[in-house]
Amino acid sequence: MKTFKKADIIILTAAVAISAALIFLLPAVLKTGTVAVISVNNKEYGEYPLNKDVTIMLPGNTVIIKNGAVRMESADCPLGVCQAHAPITKKGESIICLPNRVIVEIG
Amino acid sequence: MAKKISVYGLQLACALVFSYVEFLIPLDFIAPGIKLGLANAVVIILLIGRDFKSALLVNLCRVALSALLFGSAVSLLYSLAGALVSMAIMVTLKKSGVFGVAGISVMGGIAHNTAQCVAARIMIGSLGVYYYLPFLLLSGAICGALVGAAGGTLLKNKNIINLLKI
Numbered sequence: 001m002k003t004f005k006k007a008d009i010i011i012l013t014a015a016v017a018i019s020a021a022l023i024f025l026l027p028a029v030l031k032t033g034t035v036a037v038i039s040v041n042n043k044e045y046g047e048y049p050l051n052k053d054v055t056i057m058l059p060g061n062t063v064i065i066k067n068g069a070v071r072m073e074s075a076d077c078p079l080g081v082c083q084a085h086a087p088i089t090k091k092g093e094s095i096i097c098l099p100n101r102v103i104v105e106i107g
Numbered sequence: 108m109a110k111k112i113s114v115y116g117l118q119l120a121c122a123l124v125f126s127y128v129e130f131l132i133p134l135d136f137i138a139p140g141i142k143l144g145l146a147n148a149v150v151i152i153l154l155i156g157r158d159f160k161s162a163l164l165v166n167l168c169r170v171a172l173s174a175l176l177f178g179s180a181v182s183l184l185y186s187l188a189g190a191l192v193s194m195a196i197m198v199t200l201k202k203s204g205v206f207g208v209a210g211i212s213v214m215g216g217i218a219h220n221t222a223q224c225v226a227a228r229i230m231i232g233s234l235g236v237y238y239y240l241p242f243l244l245l246s247g248a249i250c251g252a253l254v255g256a257a258g259g260t261l262l263k264n265k266n267i268i269n270l271l272k273i
Contacts, residue, residue, distance in 0.1 A: 001155050001201075001207055001208055001259070001262070002207040002208070002259070003207050003208045003209050003255070003256060003258075003259025003260065003262075004207050004208075004209050004210075004256070004259070005205075005206060005207035005210060007205050007206050007207075007210055008206050008207045008209045008210030008213065008252075008255075011206065011210050011213055011214065012209070012210070012213050012248060012252050015213060015217060015244060015245075015247075015248035016245060016248055016249065018244070019241045019242075019244035019245035019248065020241075020245060022240075022241035022244075023241045023242060023245065026238075026241065039232075039233065042231070042232040079133065079135055081135040081136070081139045082139075084135065084136050092235070092238060093235075093238060094233065094235030094236075094238055096139060096231065096233075096235065096236065098139055098140075098181070098227070098231070099181075101231065103231060103233045103235060105233060105235045
């Protein structure tokens with residue numbers, strides 16, 4: 001079987017173009033959020049307004065709201081992907097700690 | 108029969124080493140769960156160069172062992188979801204004859220990542236996971252193309268061709 005047919009180039013270009021467009025357009029389309037909703041284990045833990053600086057201490061994670069942005073300050077999960085995530089501000093954005101089943105979403 | 112077991116075993120070991128190498132190159136800063144998909148090189152060589160049965164067998168064993176060695180019960184679920192969906196898509200595309208090796212791998216990568224995204228949505232119960240979908244689509248397509256190109260080149264190698272005939 002051939003490695004690269006015409007169709008392959010077309011599908012690859014299309015996939016890259018569409019996903020790149022989505023990546024760049026999403027932040028512009030999203031509106032700035034008003035509240036951070038934290039859920040643990042699929043149950044809502046709390047809602048926090050973004051205009052008030054606060055530190056939220058969960059069993060394995062620490063969430064900080066500062067200057068209208070939310071970030072995962074610390075977590076005890078093995079990889080720490082959630083901690084590396086840039087602070088979020090727009091509706092629909094989220095920081096997720098998969099191992100600890102913590103979701104921080106902007107609403 | 109013994110020859111088949113040795114060949115499959117060899118390829119399974121190869122896939123596991125690729126999985127481990129991926130583990131050493133974390134791309135998690137882009138989006139959680141992003142990987143290079145190197146193990147798919149073995150799967151695609153088997154799928155295109157031999158048949159669906161052998162590719163599925165080695166892939167499922169790789170999923171199970173890799174979860175046991177480097178992962179957890181949860182990672183097994185995600186891995187399985189990705190593997191099953193991507194295998195279904197790839198074998199369908201192989202039969203259709205529309206794409207070459209690289210195209211099949213690209214679609215396999217996209218299918219794999221999308222399935223994992225949906226699995227995450229079900230497990231976590233939040234629509235927020237779909238925020239990562241564009242990143243997963245991009246990496247799935249690019250990594251799929253690279254792995255597919257490698258696989259396609261390997262499939263032209265005499266030693267590999269002979270190995271696959273056993």
